[in-house]
Amino acid sequence: MKLLLLVLLAIAAMPAAAALKVFATVPEWGALAREIGGDRVQVFTATTALQDAHHVDARPSLIARARSADLLIATGADLEVGWLPVVQRESGNPRIQSGQPGYFEAAQHVRLLDVPARLDRADGDVHAAGNPHIQTDPRNVLAVGEGLAARMAQLDPANAAAYRSGHAAFAERWRTQIKRWEAQAAPLKGVAVVSQHKAWPYLYDWLGMREVAALEPKPGVEPSLAHLALVRDQAATSRPRMVIRAAYNSARPAEWFAKEAKVPAVVLPFTVGAPEAADLTALFDTTVQRLLKGLGT
Amino acid sequence: MRSTSLIVLAACGALASIPASAADADLNALREEIAQMKQAYEQRIKALESRLEKAETTVVKAEASATQAQASARQAGARPAPANAFNPEISLILQGRYKDMKEVPERTITGFWPAAGHDHGGGAGEANQRGFSLDHSELAFGANIDPWWRGQLMLGVRDDEVEVEEAWVQTLGIGHGIGLKGGRVRSGIGYLNEQHPHAWDFSDAPLMYTVMFGEHASYAQDGVQLKWVAPTETFIELGAEFGRGAEFPGTDRNKNGSNNGAIFAHVGGDLDASNNWRAGVSYLRTRARDREARFEDVGGLEAQGVFDGDSRTWLADFVWKWAPEGNAKYQNFKLQGEWFQRKEKGTLDCLDEDAVGNACDPLAVGASVLSDYKTRQSGWYLQGVYQFTPNWRAGVRYDRLDSGDRDFGINAANLVVDSYHPSRSSVMADYSWSEFSRLRLQYAHDKSMQGITDNQVTLQYIMSLGAHGAHKF
Structure with a gap:
């Protein structure tokens, strides 16, 4: 009991931290918060680019970090449904509960694609709200950034002006970059591709690419040999130019298909923190470069 | 134009x-x-x-x-229509199995007080059914009640019975890392205690949970749980519980105030991106009045023992999870172990309810013998489960208990006091089509009953329907 009192006293005596404490479920939103907030925010990212944010444990360290967070940035659309609710509830932190200003859901700020017409798990691990992998389109990053800057300003009014100007500078830079990427990616328009997991509808929507098949028979179901062979046979008519997987996906299905269909296997970073994707700009630089390389231009 | x-x-x-x-x-x-x-x-x-x-x-x-x-x-x-948008999340667990094992009329774990009381065991519990059987089906409802509260109900459904396994409300709005739960709550002691059977890595609970808490292999009670998470980067959680304490090893005593108390501390963290861990110690103290169980007297006749007294249990637990770069989808390993020690002290009344003329009542006139009762018993298990493809997992587990010191006072002259080290070795392999369906095959070499070696084969399915559940670490 004495020890507990001592601990409590020690905590009470701690100076209030100046920075806005951000808990980001995935690296892209952590990076975005840093772009907007600079050194006014202290960002913790729950997952890395080599992890599948859908299959993460509610590990003790996440509960410990969520306990002190001022702002929780999630993707939403059920991406984190298997672990985030436990982290929120166990954290004992009312600020980051759903519905509170300290809970920010990126998917609320963009138009979601692949919204299922019917909800049935017979269709695999479908997400009722739509495909949650919104960060593969830089225009979505822009839209989320706008909402996020407003939320950060609301939570930390003392630094509101700094967040607004941080966001303005980022948005201006980002718009120029989007134009640059779009110009570079012009040859990708109309290109047919095969994806390992249906993780890229936003990227394809942005660059005008066409997904002719997925290696996973259903979302979240690992590719089987039978299904792989089917996709390979279809490739004779659909003629994809490359097969695309994320850095965290298993390499084998994409490599098998690449060899069989004689197309390059392209590994895209998917999010910040993957090799050659140290920040948001590098993420799209690398994405566009690798796609162009896959095309052979 | x-x-x-x-x-x-x-x-x-x-x-x-x-x-x-x-x-x-x-x-x-x-x-x-x-x-x-x-x-x-x-x-x-x-x-x-x-x-x-x-x-x-x-x-x-x-x-x-x-x-x-x-x-x-x-x-x-x-977005769903507004009328049903506020319906709670519902999830349903379906479980069933085929089990091949020896026919044993009364399955108990030798050397330990049977939590099922003085039932004649055997076919009574699900765990003892041979051949095809349905495990209880679980139905869970949960939702935020308002910005300050969340509620959850877990029902266990089986023949002729709907059991409220858990029904609690939880605060969301206190802050400072404080969480308060009230209602029927699975205790936060140990590691496995809060997990429902569908989340277990084997088809049955470790022996130590069965001897500690009976067939449910979990300690739950009607009461209050208070938890506090420290504002540190390392996970530190302290908790305390008070409540009715009606479940074994306590008994329902119909009194005001609290009948028991539990405290626990958990710490955990990440060693690096690939390695995460959690460890804890817990203490449960409860009281029993008229807790009855069947015994055998020195002459082989049936006798009943009634315990009045104090029960204290210490638990230590740890779990370590590994996944390459923290990506558990393709490959991961989980090592988990727990240890307990229980001390009970009080009196034991030796009865002859069936008037068979046992050692406590040789003349079959309804006499009884009251003695001191003091035990110190312990046990542990260690298990490892390796997922080597997205669909396949394999695991091994070793259970061992020690009946320890059992001092029955003068009743030691009347009753058989077993001294034994029950043990069991289990191996399992399971296949998951998706995160919602699993089929498991398990083999156990069970020596939990003295003089009986039982080789058990279990084929079990676990399916979850409805809302996508979120599990604890």
């Missing part, structure tokens, strides 16, 4: 280049007229073109706003 204006233009051009064969004046007048005509046409063409351009822009704009309208309509449509 454009092609028409081009034809007109071409015609004008042709006219303008007619060879000069007429009189010069006429020709000049004609030329002027044509030039004027040409100019007029060009002006009209230009006007038409700009109108066309405007019209086209409007169309593009209209298309864009149509797309936007469609998008917002789709987003609006994606």
